[in-house]
Amino acid sequence: MDTKSLDLFSQEFHQNPYDYYNKIRPHQPFAKVKMFNEGHHYSWMAFTYEAAVAVLKDPRFIKDMRTVFPDEVTDENLPPITQSMLFVDPPDHRRLRSLVQSGFTPKRIEMLRGRIEDIAREQAWLMRNKETVDFIEEYAFPIPIRVICELLGIPSEDRLDFQRWSNVIVEISDSPRYDEAMVEFMAYLEKMIEKKRESPKEDLLSDLVQAEEGGDRLTVSELYGVVMLLIVAGHETTVNLIANGLLALLTHQDQLALLKEDHSLVAQAIEELLRFNGPVEFSTDRWAKESFTFMGQQVEKGDHVIVSLASADHDPAAFSDPSTLDITREKSPHLAFGKGIHYCLGAPLARLEGEIALRVLLEEYPNLSLAAELNELEWRQSLVIRGLKQLPIKLF
Secondary structure: OOHHHOOOOOHHHHHOHHHHHHHHOOOOOEEEEEOOOOOOOEEEEEOOHHHHHHHHHOOOEEOOHHHHOOOOOOHHHOOHHHHOHHHOOOOHHHHHHHHHHHHHOHHHHHOOHHHHHHHHHHHHHHOOOOOEEEHHHHHHOHHHHHHHHHHHOOOHHHHHHHHHHHHHHHEOOOHHHHHHHHHHHHHHHHHHHHHHHHOOOOOHHHHHHHHHHHOOOOOHHHHHHHHHHHHHHHHHHHHHHHHHHHHHHHOOHHHHHHHHHOHHHHHHHHHHHHHHOOOEOEOOOEEEOOOEEEOOEEEOOOOEEEEEHHHHOOOOOOOOOOOOOOOOOOOOOOOOOOOHHHOOOOHHHHHHHHHHHHHHHHHHOOOOEEOOOHHHOOEOOEOOEOOEOOOEEEOO
16 A cells, blocks of 8 residues: 555544555555645655664654754744653653653552542443434543643633634644634633732642742743643543443443453453554654665655654564454553553543543443444544544443
């Protein structure tokens, strides 16, 4: 298959990208793909597990555009989120990550277990009088957005605004819509940060604001970037983990029955669901810091590089029978949360939310089923995530 003709953003591709990956991967582990329909915007993409890990761990592929294009890219013409830890390189990356690390330690995340359980029960209870629901709107979205809002100390009544802003940021959209969302998001953050500065509380946002003021370790732009990243990434990944995971189970009734029979398998199931149809399809952007040969291909300085995490996680060289969903599969080294220094800081929280959300759902609604044909489901267009626009399910 000619990767340069592959339309990464068509509904045909999104319905089952794994068929495409299976055709490409054996012949082109690292190849160029066309990123947009207009113009000649090509990027290198890693398709095999080996190539994916190599890209994610190679320091010659960097995240900060300002290093590669110093005459074209400045702080002024980059969105604030690009000054978060996800889009910078060492030593700035280490400094920014250390500021947030304390909020996401396994011990601190485990302390949230009871509250996440309460939230999941509340959302399940709110669906009790509805036979058919949009699972994403009623359950998969509210749980993680409520959790991240409480963790950051943001009023829960603002969560619908966060949904709208984050949807625009992670999807392919026209510039005016994106710009409008960014202006609104920035204005909101400015007010919220000022409130935390004047009256800090016991929450992560107050901690970040105080770190910015106290040790001069976090600039205002970096503060905006970190907060935007946490709000967007802090719920987008988990929403799609829960929804994609349920879809996989509903379309593999043997595995759903196994999980219903033994809820203790839920943690193991989450790992397999992350691998099988994970919430993040592509890595975030990287650029070649220099020209060099990589996986037999000549990469030039400034070339854009991304990883198909979805393809890598279906590579038979790394996973036995990868097209089969097996929730009893031994823990696998999937790449759903990335690899290397940019490994997802929120992975423990996403895992815990996913485990609780699916377990509670199956306890409350053991007879749920898909309320639409697979070909009727519409996938969101995004440069990063893999997620549905809606997921209709019958609860009874």
